[in-house]
Amino acid sequence: MRRETLPPLRKDYFELDRHIHFVDITDSAVRRVVVELLEAYGYEPYRADLRDSIIGTFLPLTVYTDKKMYDCAGNVTCAAAAATRQMVLDLEEFLVILDRDILKK
Numbered sequence: 001m002r003r004e005t006l007p008p009l010r011k012d013y014f015e016l017d018r019h020i021h022f023v024d025i026t027d028s029a030v031r032r033v034v035v036e037l038l039e040a041y042g043y044e045p046y047r048a049d050l051r052d053s054i055i056g057t058f059l060p061l062t063v064y065t066d067k068k069m070y071d072c073a074g075n076v077t078c079a080a081a082a083a084t085r086q087m088v089l090d091l092e093e094f095l096v097i098l099d100r101d102i103l104k105k
Contacts, residue, residue, distance in 0.1 A: 002090040010086035019066035023094040046071035
């Protein structure tokens with residue numbers, strides 16, 4: 001569910017050919033489940049030594065579907081820029097991407 005402080009996703013987001021997705025997941029338990037699911041499909045952390053930091057942060061999870069990697073937004077400014085451009089998905093919206101671009105490949 002989209003937090004009320006997060007701007008709405010741009011209307012044409014799912015029509016764009018995006019390979020980088022910012023996902024707003026603040027609950028670390030949910031983040032861990034999503035990360036483990038991605039790893040089950042061959043995704044790796046951008047830097048292996050940062051896996052626990054990626055799971056533990058409040059910054060948006062960043063998923064690179066073309067490189068099969070994941071990370072988190074670099075800092076609050078990067079996260080704010082993505083949100084301002086209406087490019088941050090909530091978990092439900094990311095599940096559409098997960099089904100379309102990850103699970104069906």
